[in-house]
Amino acid sequence: MESKREKFVRLAEARTNKIIKMIELLGNLSDTRTYEYNEDDINKIYNSIFTELNISKDKFDVHLRKKNYVFKLTDGGGIDNNPTRPNKEDEGISS
Known part of the structure; x- marks a missing residue:
């Protein structure tokens, strides 16, 4: 298989x-x-191709980003694409 x-x-x-x-x-x-053909024709063709290419690439990026997603409020917030596992102090967990 x-x-x-x-x-x-x-x-x-x-x-x-x-x-x-x-x-x-x-x-x-x-x-x-x-x-x-004229320049406008060519621009329309290639703009359409680039748009679809970017949409397709974004689909892959979203799936790859989800695997590495760590939300942070510090350092500007958002996605950390190179996350390290937070320690208990970072998570607000006390012993």
Whole structure:
């Protein structure tokens, strides 16, 4: 049976290669002997791609951050991406 890691690697490689091929095909549209376009067209295309790419990346970041999430009120609060386990004093626990 395929492990979760093996499945991730298999699908990630296939999907990434498919995306790379599609980007190459998109680049073929730059041939002005065959196609006509303007700067606004290109900006719309790439803004859409970058937006979707960032949304996709954020999904991975959220899952990775959850594993390392430690809420702190000190030092500006928010997420500490390199947390250390708090000691009992930090947790307000007294012996």
